[in-house]
Amino acid sequence: MLDARLQFIDPHATPAADGARPSRHEAEAAIRTLIRWAGDTPSRAGLLDTPARVARAYEEWFGGYAIDPDALLERDFESAGYDDIVLLRDIPVRSMCEHHMAAIRGVAHVAYLPGERVVGISKLARLVDAYARRLQIQERLTCEIADTLHRVLKPRGVAVVVKATHECIGSRGIAMHGVGMVTKRLLGQFERDPWRSELLASLRA
Ligand SMILES: Nc1nc2c(ncn2[C@@H]2O[C@H](COP(=O)(O)OP(=O)(O)OP(=O)(O)O)[C@@H](O)[C@H]2O)c(=O)[nH]1
Numbered sequence: 001m002l003d004a005r006l007q008f009i010d011p012h013a014t015p016a017a018d019g020a021r022p023s024r025h026e027a028e029a030a031i032r033t034l035i036r037w038a039g040d041t042p043s044r045a046g047l048l049d050t051p052a053r054v055a056r057a058y059e060e061w062f063g064g065y066a067i068d069p070d071a072l073l074e075r076d077f078e079s080a081g082y083d084d085i086v087l088l089r090d091i092p093v094r095s096m097c098e099h100h101m102a103a104i105r106g107v108a109h110v111a112y113l114p115g116e117r118v119v120g121i122s123k124l125a126r127l128v129d130a131y132a133r134r135l136q137i138q139e140r141l142t143c144e145i146a147d148t149l150h151r152v153l154k155p156r157g158v159a160v161v162v163k164a165t166h167e168c169i170g171s172r173g174i175a176m177h178g179v180g181m182v183t184k185r186l187l188g189q190f191e192r193d194p195w196r197s198e199l200l201a202s203l204r205a
C-alpha cells in the first residue's frame with residue numbers, strides 16, 4: 001500500500017538523493033540497531049514487534065512525501081462574488097523537526113483573499129498536513145504552505161501563521177517545556193494595509 005502512495009516524489013524533498021529508497025526490511029533492521037544503541041535488547045518479547053510498529057508509524061508521520069500538494073488544490077469553485085478574507089483557524093500541525101526528528105506540535109492559521117476562485121476548506125487543512133508530515137523546520141513549513149496556495153490558487157493574498165512547540169527544546173537540550181515559536185508569511189495584498197491590519201485583527205478575534 002505504501003509503495004502505491006509513494007508514486008509522487010516531491011521535487012523539493014529529494015528523498016532518493018542518498019540512493020534508492022530502502023526496503024521495509026532495511027528500515028526495521030535500522031530500528032533494531034537504534035534499540036541496541038539505546039541499550040536495550042531487540043529480541044526481548046516486548047520489543048519483538050516494535051521495528052514493524054515503528055515503520056508503520058513512520059509511514060504516517062512522514063506520509064506527506066507521498067502527497068502532491070498542488071494536486072490538493074486542483075478542484076476549485078467560483079468565488080461567487082465573495083471578496084473578503086477566508087480564514088481557516090487552528091488547523092492541527094503534527095510535524096517532525098529535521099534536526100532531531102522530534103515532534104513539532106501546534107496549529108496553523110491559513111487565510112486568503114479570493115480572486116476568481118475558492119477551494120474547499122478541507123483542502124487548506126490537507127495542504128498543511130501534506131507539508132507538516134515531512135522532516136521540517138517551522139520556517140520552511142510556513143513558507144511552503146503559503147507559497148503553494150499563492151502559486152496554485154492565485155488569490156489576491158495569502159497569509160499563513162504557525163504556532164508550535166518543539167519537543168527538541170522541550171525534552172532535551174535546554175529542556176524548556178512550553179516554549180512556543182510563531183512564524184508567519186504574508187503575501188500579495190496581505191503585505192500592506194488595509195488587508196494586513198484586517199487579517200491581524202481577524203487572527204486576534
Ligand atoms: N529555526 C529553527 N530552529 C529549529 C527548529 N527546530 C529545531 N530548531 C533548532 O535547531 C537547532 C539545531 O542546532 P544544533 O546546535 O545543530 O543542535 P543541538 O546541538 O542539538 O542544539 P541544542 O538544541 O541547543 O542542544 C537547535 O537550536 C534547535 O532548537 C525550527 O523549526 N526552526
Ligand SMILES: [Zn+2]
Nearest residue numbers: 097099100168
Ligand atoms: Zn529539533
